[in-house]
Amino acid sequence: MTTTAKADSAARRTGVYLGVLQLVFTLGWTTYVIYLPNLCAEVGIAPATVILLLMLDQGIFTITDTAMGMAADRISRMLGRLGIFVGVLTAISCAAFISLPYVAGTGPGAQGWLIALIVIWAVTSSALRAPPLMLLGKYRPRPQVPFLAALAMLGYGLAGAVSPYLGVMLRNQDARLPFLLSGAVLLLTTLALSGIERRLAQDTPSVQPAPPAKPLGRLPMFFIASMVILSLGYQLHFSINSGPFFLRFAKPDGLQWLMPVFWVGFNIAMFPASVVVKHRGGLIVMGVAGLLGALAVALAEMAGSLNVLIAAQFMAGAAWGCMPMSAVSAALAIGETGAEGKVTGTVFSALALATFARMAAVAGGLQKMPDYAPLLHWAPVACWSVAGAGLLVIAASRLQRGVKAV
Template sequence: MVMAGEPKAAGGPALAGVQFFFTLGWTVYVIYLPELLASAHVASTWLPLLLMADQLIFAVMDMAFALVADRLADGYQKLARLLLWLTIISTVAFVLLPMSGKVSPNLLIAVLFIWVLSASVLRAPTMVLLAKRAKVAQQGRLVRWYAAGMALAAALSPYVGTLLKGVDPRLPFVLAAVTLLIAVVVLLRAFVATGPEPRVDAPQPVAFAAYAPVLAVLVLAAGGFQLHAFVNAGPQFLEHAAKESLPWLMPLLWVGFFSALPTVGALVKRFGMLTVAAAGILLAALGSYASGVAASLPSLVAMQILSGVGWAAAFAGLMEYASKSGTRGAEGLFMGSFFAVLALATFGRILFVSQLLPHSPHLRGLMTYLPSGLLLAAGLIAALYAFKVSGRRTDDAQL
């Protein structure tokens, strides 16, 4: 995830490892959640409600831990210890999940709540922790390591679902929990081994109100991309291929995402974070629309990969802008809000798909165009905002 001449960012590969195992653990959870609910005699109608509750907890915890990180300022060791203890609690809760449903529904919900609450520290807080120790020039690389771990796990998720068919849930839950704990320990060792970098290169955080349009772009873009990747992609592939091919076809979007990440750093350096993000969102919009009208499997595959490439530029560009906007004291506020908005976008997607889409033929008729429309709107807003920011910097430079 590094271009020649880029400064090294301590903990980058370990950060990618944590996000890789966290995303795979989430995949295991989603695959087995219907079975866990059935074992506790909980109605299947609770499934989307629990998944939405998970995202709300993530959003609240992303902000809460991030603001604590800002308040502690240089209390890095306290933050690291808190993250480790919460990860240990998360590990124990995750291992207990497959067994708790057989005891009682209340126990299952309680353990599930403890797991989601404690596991939430592995999203925004891990990035905030490293960002507070890194130089500004290193933060883009941390973002790309984070995205790489997440994308690689997302690409493997369909295969994981195939491999786990018929497997006793206790084994994958233990493996997922233990590997994630090991990854966190490795990350914290890398964190402790590297002293804090001098922050003389860091500008003051920008005004949060000036950053708010980026969050509006993010919620539109993330909503559109999630509808494209997690709702439309499967049925679109099934129009051109057999169901047995889906585990091989669905990861192609994330292959495009992963393969594009090494070039994002050079593009950001040349054109700027917001410009790259805006171009990426518009590229994802094009790929999403073209996927919906693709006439053949090869063209659909190409458009899915194109969507992944665009989302890589969009996600990394927006996340790097959030990271750098909050440098020198407000990393938690900016990064926490970034991840909280992603969680809320996921909440909205689950709500839309589970509660609205099944009951509205009109909405189902719009699904070919809705994701690309949301992405297009986000891309245009991002382009206008990038132009405004660029103009403001030019004016400042002339004073």
């Protein structure tokens, strides 16, 4: 096997590994969300407080995802240290995660301990998002990055597809075994990161140690603001509006079969879109996906039959799949001066901030207020169309100035 073929094979294995890591991590988060109301009830925390704890998690992610990315930029200058850094934090995270149901089982006196463990888990779990993905920008040639980013985000998409079934399966199960299995599998998966990092370095001998990060300019700020808006559109459409859309034509017990249609589109669209990113850049694909997604959401809003709604949801999921995949590729390109982790971390911070905003809307009962219902229905269309158009304008401006696409 030639050196190039070996490098390509190693790259594919890295993409698959990152996809598995994101799958395991996201399923662990889903397990946590499923059981959190019961855990809170065991220690005497009121049901209305559960949403506040979930908002606390997202608030923490908003800060720590970027902080972990910045730390990864510094640590990655020493070969092999990034895997150790992520492994140690993951061990702490998994220990806190596995302890949650056991501590909750001790009763109302453990309220403070439960909240403390949740905070520790949230802070340390941020090490599993931006730091592993930054390896793609550090060790792989830019043309390979979009496909590898698609492989990595496939884990996120698969977890979204199986989450409704996971909720049905775990609904009446004791929490201790799922938490133990999720934490153990995640830790074992993460322990392989050091080996992956060293093999990537060996297969990419021309890569020099990353220089100190340079100022990033105005583009990253616009890029991250756009990612926040796109993510908010996704949160409002999928988490708030999609269920009621389907309930116009289906019964509640059919949602577990209909909601994954969005994620089918997500998983399928990323790979052909990665080819376009490779040749045209992530900003252009994000912009086009935003506009197409806005059209799909509008069709879902006006759908007159279940079949039309399913097709619209598939299109919306496909559009959303293109957005985070392209965003990761663009972030690694923008941060190629030694800030890959920082810019990638801000992408995940944007996702967390949008999730926080959606939860705040739910906690405030906006979806139940007749005056705000039209706003919530059409806000995703506005978010995706405005951000998509803005990204296309920026991409076109860069091309006119002869600046390379990102």
